[in-house]
Amino acid sequence: MIQIKDIIRELELLAPPSYQESYDNAGLLVGSHETSVTGALLSLDVTEEIVEEAIQKNCNLIVAHHPIVFKGLKKLNGKNYVERTVIKAIKNDIAIYAIHTNLDHVATGVNWEIANRLGLKNIKVLAPKKQxxxxxxxxxxxxxxxxxxxxxxxxxxxxxxxxxxxxxxxxxxxxxxxxxxxxxxxxxxxxxxxxxxxxxxxxxxxxxxxxxxxxxxxxxxxxxxxxxxxxxENENQEVGAGAVGELSEALPVEKFLELLKVSMNVTLVKYTESANKMIRRIAVCGGAGSFLLPDAIRNKADAFVTADYKYHEFFDAENKIMICDIGHYESEVFTKNLLHNYLSGKFPNFALCLSDVNTNPVRYFV
Structure with a gap:
């Protein structure tokens, strides 16, 4: 019988915990390593609705990209969605594992998946990590x-x-x-x-x-x-934040935006004007990536695809690069598919379920 520790062992070979940022909280958040697994539900987030979905699908393990417990919990009174979600998971013997910035930082992780979806070639880490x-x-x-x-x-x-x-x-x-x-x-x-x-x-x-x-x-x-x-002190060229690569051929801005919408399945792209009328070299970062803008510019990217840009941060493009904000959820929702493809190769006869729940808290009126 497969145990939670068996799933975790393979996940941590994919994305070692030591690669997560110091502020992060990846790992086994709820449950015991020794528990036998009936099935694993793969999702971007963990909410009460996700836990209910796990119950309905007979999955006693949720593997999510975003940690439901990010800051310390001093009480479990059910006063917010985090506490209610954790309580519901514990009551129903459902374990929760998060694989977050460590999966962002590996060359087979979140940013590589974005780059592959856009059809980029010669992909490399945008900001390699040291130490x-x-x-x-x-x-x-x-x-x-x-x-x-x-x-x-x-x-x-x-x-x-x-x-x-x-x-x-x-x-x-x-x-x-x-x-x-x-x-x-x-x-x-x-x-x-x-x-x-x-x-x-x-x-x-x-x-x-x-x-x-x-x-x-x-x-x-x-x-x-x-x-x-x-x-x-050397940089590890295989580990770090973001990715950068090239399209097979340069595209006009409008054609690139069309490619971006189709490839990432988005209905809306917020972007800046740029002096670059043709787009070929692309930097990407799933989730909030504004901190990588200097790296994208230094790598001579024509466009930077990411999410969670604030109004004043768009000015930082300074006509040197086109910033494309496609939304946090939209930039990372496919992570559950990435995990499914990986784990199904390790556990071919095990119940792996993709979540059907849309956990995006943002709605668009188009």
Whole structure:
């Protein structure tokens, strides 16, 4: 029987929790990791109506993009929709898991999905995040080096952008004197040994630290392994906010807006005038993305597709770029489809349900 922890394990391989913003509250918000799952309802938001839908569809797990609990709850009196939703979920033994800014930040997440829907090519992260990479340096006998590296690569080390199995090694002489209680792989007690060794270095995402160190210690032939870890300031080109890419061919503004409406299934686009009469390079950010405008301009985007722009923020375009606000819900509602496609590949014989409820609190009179 599939348990909640099994679903979470796969979700966190897709979008590691360490990639969420410090203000965020992604993760298991209601329920126990050990609970067996009857079915999972996938949604953008969690509301009382979503919980009722889960009950009707026999789903005791809701996987949502937006966390229902964002700020600390000091009381559960049912005085607002957040408290009422949590109470209803608890009463009906329904777990709630949120996968929010961590899913925004991965190259297979929310922003990549927008870019793919628009048909963009050469997609890359718009604003890569720093301080998410580590470097492992270790020393090993030369004849063991490649076998150790192969195991480290399998554990997730050595990936730099589009390249895999990346490492650096130099050759030198290692010395050691085994003590009386030692059980050396090479050498004898009380005798100074000199061994031809490699000094090896590999990079890896910091959230894999335990896996990488475990892989090293299990694969290394020495009784005591010499290694050290270094935190890096490098940007992780595969993780960060927003995405940017290019259309196959440049489009006039009106044609691009038509493409945007059809691709994102929206009836309304708020946009700014721009000196760029032809649109080809596009920056995108699901949800509220005004903070990425400088990055979009620096990346020479002709248009920036996002949501939640305030009146005065539109002036910041300064005729350098066309800001296109398509609405928060509209920019992220397809996230439930993204999650469905991913989880169905991991659990092909498991009940995964797409929510039918429109949770958009905004209505348009056209």
């Amino acid at each position: 998410l990479l580590m470097k492992l340096t270790f020393f090993a006998p030369t004849e063991s080096t490649q076998a150790i590296l192969d195991i480290l690569f399998a554990a997730g080390a050595g990936k730099i952008g589009k390249y895999e199995n990346c490492s650096f090694r130099t050759e030198g002489t290692g010395t050691f004197l085994p003590g009386e209680s030692a059980n050396p792989t090479i050498g004898q007690d009380g005798r100074l040994e000199e061994v031809h060794e490699h000094r090896c270095e590999v990079m890896f995402p910091s959230h894999l630290t335990n896996d990488i160190v475990t892989a090293l210690l299990k694969s290394h032939p020495y009784e005591e392994v010499a290694y050290y870890l270094t935190a890096l």
